[in-house]
Amino acid sequence: MEPSSLVVLPGIEAPATLARRPPPPRRSLSPAELAAGIRAGSRSSLSQAISLVESSRESDRARSAELLRLLADRMGDSVRVGITGVPGVGKSTLIEALGRLLLEDPTERVAVLAVDPSSPLTKGSILGDKSRMGWLSSQDRAYVRPSPSRGSLGGVASRTREVIQLCEAAGCRTIIVETVGVGQSEVAVEGLVDCFLLLMLAGAGDEVQGIKKGVIEMADAIAITKADGDNLVKAKVARQMVLNALHMVARKGPEVPVAICSSATGEGLQEVWGLVREFVDRAKRTGDFEARRARQGSRWLRQMMDEEVLDRYYRQPGLEAVLAAATHEVERGALTPRMAAEIVFRRFPVDGGYHPPST
Numbered sequence: 324m325e326p327s328s329l330v331v332l333p334g335i336e337a338p339a340t341l342a343r344r345p346p347p348p349r350r351s352l353s354p355a356e357l358a359a360g361i362r363a364g365s366r367s368s369l370s371q372a373i374s375l376v377e378s379s380r381e382s383d384r385a386r387s388a389e390l391l392r393l394l395a396d397r398m399g400d401s402v403r404v405g406i407t408g409v410p411g412v413g414k415s416t417l418i419e420a421l422g423r424l425l426l427e428d429p430t431e432r433v434a435v436l437a438v439d440p441s442s443p444l445t446k447g448s449i450l451g452d453k454s455r456m457g458w459l460s461s462q463d464r465a466y467v468r469p470s471p472s473r474g475s476l477g478g479v480a481s482r483t484r485e486v487i488q489l490c491e492a493a494g495c496r497t498i499i500v501e502t503v504g505v506g507q508s509e510v511a512v513e514g515l516v517d518c519f520l521l522l523m524l525a526g527a528g529d530e531v532q533g534i535k536k537g538v539i540e541m542a543d544a545i546a547i548t549k550a551d552g553d554n555l556v557k558a559k560v561a562r563q564m565v566l567n568a569l570h571m572v573a574r575k576g577p578e579v580p581v582a583i584c585s586s587a588t589g590e591g592l593q594e595v596w597g598l599v600r601e602f603v604d605r606a607k608r609t610g611d612f613e614a615r616r617a618r619q620g621s622r623w624l625r626q627m628m629d630e631e632v633l634d635r636y637y638r639q640p641g642l643e644a645v646l647a648a649a650t651h652e653v654e655r656g657a658l659t660p661r662m663a664a665e666i667v668f669r670r671f672p673v674d675g676g677y678h679p680p681s682t
């Protein structure tokens with residue numbers, strides 16, 4: 324239980340009734356109540372709303388959609404930054420340090436969201452993140468949310484998109500999405516953010532890690548982390564190697580800048596955030612910012628439709644049993660996959676529930 328579940332973000336006036344009334348235990352608020360709470364800066368409303376959009380329960384879907392509709396006018400007005408890199412590269416520590424810088428501006432509000440599809444397997448990393456962002460987590464003007472532990476990457480990513488919108492509605496101007504750079508998750512996150520920052524380590528043999536073509540092509544800016552102590556010289560060498568490697572990657576758009584930084588000493592942090600700001604400001608000037616968001620929006624529409632269609636199809640009563648039987652027949656070699664699919668489709672036609680409008 325949060326001790327003070329009606330903490331109000333400073334700068335936002337809470338309606339007197341909301342601030343004084345003790346939180347109703349366990350009663351879930353209606354979408355309208357949640358929306359009002361979020362507009363008023365209530366952290367507990369934001370947390371509850373996020374749990375609602377992350378919920379995969381059928382009964383929560385309509386409430387979640389209603390909530391997002393009620394807050395639509397407050398969405399989109401933030402800078403969304405993705406931060407990726409292999410586990411241990413220093414993402415959480417850097418976010419904590421950047422958070423300190425950002426919150427020096429008294430009007431700033433920051434949300435940090437994690438996308439880690441592997442998190443059920445590596446529970447430790449969540450604990451690690453929490454302790455590494457301890458200061459930020461305790462700030463009224465910051466909101467730190469670990470990755471939902473359930474669900475596929477696609478599911479986690481599409482939930483995160485809505486969580487971003489909720490944080491925007493709550494007044495967060497900077498949204499940072501931390502993701503592990505170990506596979507497809509950075510691809511999913513790239514589709515959520517305005518600027519994608521790749522972190523890399525300096526050190527023996529490490530210089531080229533993460534220089535997988537795909538990742539480099541996605542990076543809008545790169546920072547070599549832990550450039551302190553004995554590592555400083557190595558970091559400078561690594562920076563040059565990364566710059567060289569970048570020249571070999573065909574990439575459209577502006578040249579990718581590479582900085583070195585240390586969250587331990589604070590050296591280079593301003594520069595790193597400066598790279599992000601510069602990228603975003605330039606994108607806004609050239610129209611790339613809007614174009615990128617438009618592209619993400621149309622892709623999201625398509626993804627959502629795909630999910631919904633599949634979901635509706637597979638939720639048909641009785642389908643699961645027929646599909647299980649068909650699967651069994653395929654496994655024991657009695658049916659080919661195509662024959663089995665035909666049988667299932669005959670029982671449950673794809674267009675079964677669709678009636679075109681009769682205009």
Ligand SMILES: Nc1nc2c(ncn2[C@@H]2O[C@H](COP(=O)(O)OP(=O)(O)O)[C@@H](O)[C@H]2O)c(=O)[nH]1
Nearest residue numbers: 409410411412413414415416455549585586587
């Ligand atoms: N020397 C040094 N160590 C760092 C720095 N940033 C992070 N670390 C350490 O690197 C480890 C992994 O950091 P963490 O932020 O959890 O990495 P993440 O897995 O990418 O989120 C921790 O032990 C940190 O204390 C840095 O700038 N300098």
Ligand SMILES: [Mg+2]
Nearest residue numbers: 414415452501
């Ligand atoms: Mg981390």
